[in-house]
Each structure stands twice: as structure tokens, then as C-alpha cells.
Amino acid sequence: MALLIDIKQSDWMKDEDLRSELQSQYPTADIRTAADPGNLDEIDMLTVSTYHSGEALRYPNLKLIQKTGAGVNNIMADHSLPEAVQITRLQTNTSGTEMAEYALAYVLQEQRHIRQYRHHQARSEWVAYPPRKTGETTVAVLGLGRIGQLVARRFVDNGFQVLGWSRSSRNLDNVDCFAGQEGLAQMLPLADYVISVLPSTPQTEHIFNYDLLQRFKPESLLINVGRGDLVNEPDLIRALDDGLLAGAVLDVMSIEPLPGDHPLWLHPRIQLTPHISGYHLGDAILDIAENYRRLKNGEPLLHLVDRSKGY
Secondary structure (H helix, E strand, O other): OOOEEEOOOOOOOOOHHHHHHHHHHHOOOOOOOOOOOOOHHEEEEEOOOOOOOHHOOOOOOOOEEEOOOOOHHHHHOOOOOOOOEEEOOOOHHHHHHHHHHHHHHHHHHOOHHHHHHHHHHOOOOOOOOOOOOOOOOOHEEEEHHHHHHHHHHHHHHHHOEEEEEOOOOOOOOOOEEEEHOOOOOOOHHOOOOEOOOOOOOOOOOEEEEEHHHHOOOOEEEEEEEOHHHEEHHHHHHHHHHHOOOOEEEEEEOOOOOOOOOOOOOOOOEEEEOOOOOOOOOOOHHHHHHHHHHHHHHHHOOEEEOOOOOOO
8 A cells, every 4th residue: 555645746745755754654654656656556645835737647656636625526526536535634723824914914005005005115105104003994805714713813803893794604703604695695785805714615606796796895905815716707807997996905816826828917906925824734734644544544534534525
């Protein structure tokens, strides 16, 4: 039985570095990297960050695909993936906390007009703006799972009015919660900032389309740290040009890396970052070694994905 590491994102994590860390936790494990996979018939478990459609078929005896993060939409989209192959993901408060910090940083930038001051400095202009009052500012968090709750809590702790939305009803301290399509329609016009941490599912794909964006406040900002396919990007550009919302911060896009000629790059009301809002995995990375041990011993796996739900 062998575990193959094929991250495909060397600018974030190298296969050999992950192998060394996992091997220190499980010295007797047969852990290989994409550079030297050996006999592919011996691969029972595959660890990836980026996954390509049909990739699982390279390994005749594959039993488990372990994602190095939370999002498994690119794996779930592979219609050739055998039903017998299980999927697990990592759950960590480390990256969730970083995503909350990222969202807060961009909100505070707008609250204190930092972007405008950079513009004025470049022109040697002395212009002052009153800061926006935190207690009078409403932040809406879409997706109230583990990460969404971390994001909501960060804004509650910093004195914002916080709303939350999920498919089914939730009850969170100091967060006014909405649920279902009707709740979403009621909540969006109230929000100065809309922060999406939704998973990618058939129900959420392109949820941010032109029709939904019409419900935003004209002065509101969309921040997407969830999945790239949540946003219909042509609709977002059209909505921004039509003044339906003031701007957007996108850490995730439909195509990554984003092609150099993509219109998102140069739109004056869009700020982009290269999928870095939740960067570190913390101790959750050790769950990869634990899932290898559990798979080998026939034990229940950690953070198993429900393929019928898509997460």
C-alpha cells in the first residue's frame, strides 16, 4: 500500500517537503512523490491540491483521494471518478482564521479609505475623508460552516453588525441569521460588505449572477474567499459597470492561474489576489498521515466527503 503526493503547486508546497513531514509522523509508511511514483498499481491513496479530470484512472487500485485543503469541487466534477474512490479533505482553523483576517483587512481598507489615500498620494493631493463608523456598518457572511463562523466571529469581535446566511437555519450569538433563497433576498440589501465562504456545489455555482447582484447596495463590496465558480465573472463585470455594487475583492477565480488577458485584471473596481486568503494548514496536515493509517487498517476516515452533497 502506497501514498502518492502530487500537489502540483510548488510555489505553495513542494511534494518532497510534505513527504518529509508526513514521513516523520509515520516512518514506516510507503510515501512517494510525483517525481518518483514507482509502480502505479501500488498506489492506494493520492494526495493533491490541484486535481485534473481523469487523473484517478492512472491508478488502478486507488481507494482514496486526499485534498490538501477544504475545496473538493474539482475532484467532484470528474465524472470518470470511480464510485469506489473515497474523497477526504482537511479541516483546520488555521486557514479559516487567515481567511477571516483577509476579509477584515479588506473591509478595514475601505472603512479607512486606504485605496483613495494611495491615489491622492501619487498626485500629491491633501484630501481627507471621515472614517466609516464600525458600529453602523453591516457585514454579511454567506456560508456558516466552520470557516464562515470564524469569519463572522472576527467581525462581531471588531464591533461590526453581522448578518449570516446559510441554506438551512442557524443560530449564532450576535449574528442575525437568514436561510434559504427568501432569506438571501432579504439580507443582501442590508449589507455594506458581502463575504462569501460558500462551498462549490451545483446549487451555488454562479450564485453571484446579475440577478442576485441587483439586490446589492450600490455602495457595497463583494469579497469572495469561497470558490471561484460561485461568481459569474461576466455578470460581475457588467454589474460593476452598471453601478449595482461598488467593487469586488476576489481571492478565487474560475480559472487559476488567471490568464494574463482576462478582463478581471484591469477592471478598476476589482481587486485580485492569487488564492492566498487561507494559506497555512497548521497541524491539520498531520491528518493526511492519519488517514493513510486509517485506510490501511480499515478504520473510518477523517473528514470524509459526502459525494451526494458535494462537500
